[in-house]
Amino acid sequence: MQVAVTGAHGFLGWHTRGALRELGGESRSIPVGDGFDAAKALSALNGSARLIHIAGVNRGSDLEVQAENVRFATQMASTILQADAPPPVVVFANSTQATNGSVYGNAKAEAAGILEAAAAKVGAEFLDVCLPNLFGEHGRPFYNAVTATFSHMLAHGQSPTVADDKHLTLMHAQDAADLLIGAGGDTCEGDTEVHESVGGLLARLTDIDAVYRRGEIPDVSRKFERDLFNTYRSYAFPEQAPVRLTRHSDSRGSFFEIIRSHGGCGQSSFSTTEPGISRGDHFHRRKIERFTVLAGTATISLRKLFTDEVFEFRVTGDEPVAVDMPTMWSHKITNTGPDPLYTSFWTNDIFNPQVPDTIAEAVQK
CATH class of the missing domain: 3.40.50.720 (NAD(P)-binding Rossmann-like Domain)
Structure with missing residues (x-):
C-alpha cells in the first residue's frame, strides 16, 4: 500500500x-x-x-x-x-x-x-x-x-x-x-x-520521572499512563540508559533484581542465543520491553525509525544492566561472546499473536 x-x-x-x-x-x-x-x-x-x-x-x-x-x-x-x-x-x-x-x-x-x-x-x-x-x-x-x-x-x-x-x-x-x-x-x-x-x-x-529514575516501571495499567510513559522515555533515551542493576554475590552464587513494575500486566521470557547470532530487528508502536543479559556478552543495538544513527550498548552478565527499548525504535541483541548468551525479556503486555505489536525493521539498513 x-x-x-x-x-x-x-x-x-x-x-x-x-x-x-x-x-x-x-x-x-x-x-x-x-x-x-x-x-x-x-x-x-x-x-x-x-x-x-x-x-x-x-x-x-x-x-x-x-x-x-x-x-x-x-x-x-x-x-x-x-x-x-x-x-x-x-x-x-x-x-x-x-x-x-x-x-x-x-x-x-x-x-x-x-x-x-x-x-x-x-x-x-x-x-x-x-x-x-x-x-x-x-x-x-x-x-x-x-x-x-x-x-x-x-x-x-x-x-x-x-x-x-x-x-x-x-x-x-x-x-x-x-x-x-x-x-x-x-x-x-x-x-x-x-x-x-x-x-x-x-x-x-513528575511521578513517572521519579519512578523511572530509580530504574522502575511506573503504573502503566491504563492506556493513558502507558502512552505518557512512552512519551516521557523518548526524551530520557539514551541519557538514562542503561539501567544499572545491583548484583549481590556470596558463596552460594549471585542475585539481582531485573524489574520492579508498579502496575499493569506483564510477561517475562528467557532465551539462549548462540555466538554471533542476533535476536530482534523489529520495533514496537506501544509495547514496553526490557532486555537484561543474565550471562554472556552482547551488544544491544537501536535505531529510531526513519533515521540512520545506531546506538549500541555493550553489556555483560558479570555487570548486569537493563536496557529498555523505546517505542518506534528498531532494536536487536547480538551475542558477541564465545559462549551461549542468556537473556531475560520483559514486556508490559501478554503477547497476542493476533495483535503482536512487533513489526519487522532491520536496525542496520
Whole structure:
C-alpha cells in the first residue's frame, strides 16, 4: 500500500509513517509550501491508495497562519485534480479548533473545504479527521505540545511550572495516525481521547520521572499512563540508559533484581542465543520491553525509525544492566561472546499473536 503524505517529516507525519509500517505500507512524501514541486507531487500522488494531508501552520502572524494553511490545501487540491489516477480516499488532519472561530480554526476549516471540493470532483471519499491536542514520542519541546515540553524538561533534570492551568483534550499521536491511515475509524470520538488539566498532566509526568529514575516501571495499567510513559522515555533515551542493576554475590552464587513494575500486566521470557547470532530487528508502536543479559556478552543495538544513527550498548552478565527499548525504535541483541548468551525479556503486555505489536525493521539498513 502506497500512501501520499504531506508533512511527512513532522511530528504527526513521523508517527503516521510508523503506523503505516505495521500494515506493510510505505509513504510517499509530498512537500508543500515553498518546497512544492507540481511534477513531483503529481508523481507521488498518482496511484496512491490514500492522500493524507497533515502539513499545516499553527504559529506565526494571523496572515501567515491563514495564508499558508490555505496555500498548502490549494496546492494539494490542484494536484488531485490533475492526477490521472487520483487516490480514492483523501484524508485531512484537521483540528477540533476548526469550529472555534480563531484565525487558525478558520484557516483549517477553509483548507478542509478546498480539499473536500477537489475530492468530490474526482469521486474520492473525503475524511475530515478533527484531532485534539496531540502528544507522543519525539514531539518538539516548546513547540508541538506542552506534554513534549514537560517530558523534555523533566528528563533533563529541570523543573517545569504551569503558567495557564487550562483543561486539555489529549490524544496519543499513534491513535491519531491510526485514524488517518484508516486503521481505527474516521472520527476522533472514543476512548482514545483523555481529558486532563495542564497541572494534572505535569503531576503525572513528575511521578513517572521519579519512578523511572530509580530504574522502575511506573503504573502503566491504563492506556493513558502507558502512552505518557512512552512519551516521557523518548526524551530520557539514551541519557538514562542503561539501567544499572545491583548484583549481590556470596558463596552460594549471585542475585539481582531485573524489574520492579508498579502496575499493569506483564510477561517475562528467557532465551539462549548462540555466538554471533542476533535476536530482534523489529520495533514496537506501544509495547514496553526490557532486555537484561543474565550471562554472556552482547551488544544491544537501536535505531529510531526513519533515521540512520545506531546506538549500541555493550553489556555483560558479570555487570548486569537493563536496557529498555523505546517505542518506534528498531532494536536487536547480538551475542558477541564465545559462549551461549542468556537473556531475560520483559514486556508490559501478554503477547497476542493476533495483535503482536512487533513489526519487522532491520536496525542496520
